[in-house]
Amino acid sequence: DTGVSQNPRHKITKRGQNVTFRCDPISEHNRLYWYRQTLGQGPEFLTYFQNEAQLEKSRLLSDRFSAERPKGSFSTLEIQRTEQGDSAMYLCASSKEGYPDTQYFGPGTRLTVL
Amino acid sequence: AQKITQTQPGMFVQEKEAVTLDCTYDTSDQSYGLFWYKQPSSGEMIFLIYQGSYDEQNATEGRYSLNFQKARKSANLVISASQLGDSAMYFCAMREADNAGNMLTFGGGTRLMVKP
Numbered sequence: 001d002t003g004v005s006q007n008p009r010h011k012i013t014k015r016g017q018n019v020t021f022r023c024d025p026i027s028e029h030n031r032l033y034w035y036r037q038t039l040g041q042g043p044e045f046l047t048y049f050q051n052e053a054q055l056e057k058s059r060l061l062s063d064r065f066s067a068e069r070p071k072g073s074f075s076t077l078e079i080q081r082t083e084q085g086d087s088a089m090y091l092c093a094s095s096k097e098g099y100p101d102t103q104y105f106g107p108g109t110r111l112t113v114l
Numbered sequence: 115a116q117k118i119t120q121t122q123p124g125m126f127v128q129e130k131e132a133v134t135l136d137c138t139y140d141t142s143d144q145s146y147g148l149f150w151y152k153q154p155s156s157g158e159m160i161f162l163i164y165q166g167s168y169d170e171q172n173a174t175e176g177r178y179s180l181n182f183q184k185a186r187k188s189a190n191l192v193i194s195a196s197q198l199g200d201s202a203m204y205f206c207a208m209r210e211a212d213n214a215g216n217m218l219t220f221g222g223g224t225r226l227m228v229k230p
């Protein structure tokens with residue numbers, strides 16, 4: 001089994017630019033999650049997909065953020081008009097529905113907004 | 115109130131000794147799951163161990179064990195025979211059953227440093 005993969009691993013952008021991150025989950029996992037982690041903190045939940053349906057979004061996910069999982073496989077997270085406060089590690093996780101539904105994480109995408 | 119509290123920002127342990135990382139949680143759900151993850155400096159969150167709220171026995175996975183005390187709402191991670199490669203951030207997390215997003219709520223983490 002290959003693990004969760006994320007691309008790019010690092011992204012440096014200027015304030016106001018749009019960025020898009022990709023997550024490929026473990027192949028048989030139907031659930032996919034995005035989290036954001038700032039320096040010195042634990043990850044915070046952003047959004048959750050079951051298959052292709054986005055079932056939950058955190059209030060942290062402002063209008064500038066959008067996530068998709070069009071065919072129930074890979075997912076993208078787009079941030080429009082980036083702000084310096086968006087600088088963080090963006091983590092993707094996937095799980096297989098059923099007990100214990102353990103979430104396995106990818107290596108993350110580190111975003112730096114200048 | 116914090117749902118997950120990790121009171122030890124940093125800890126040192128001598129190589130080959132055992133160490134306990136503390137985690138307390140707050141929930142009104144009867145059904146929940148508790149997880150521990152390791153995050154090395156590379157950034158990836160590595161799953162270590164899981165304990166379900168209805169599990170009567172403490173979970174164990176190799177050198178990792180979870181000291182689950184339900185009445186005290188604590189789920190401490192015990193690492194036996196510490197190795198240099200255990201140096202990392204450790205996060206405790208909870209998933210509550212009454213949780214539409216199936217989300218994990220994480221504590222602030224404990225940085226473990228293993229001394230040779």
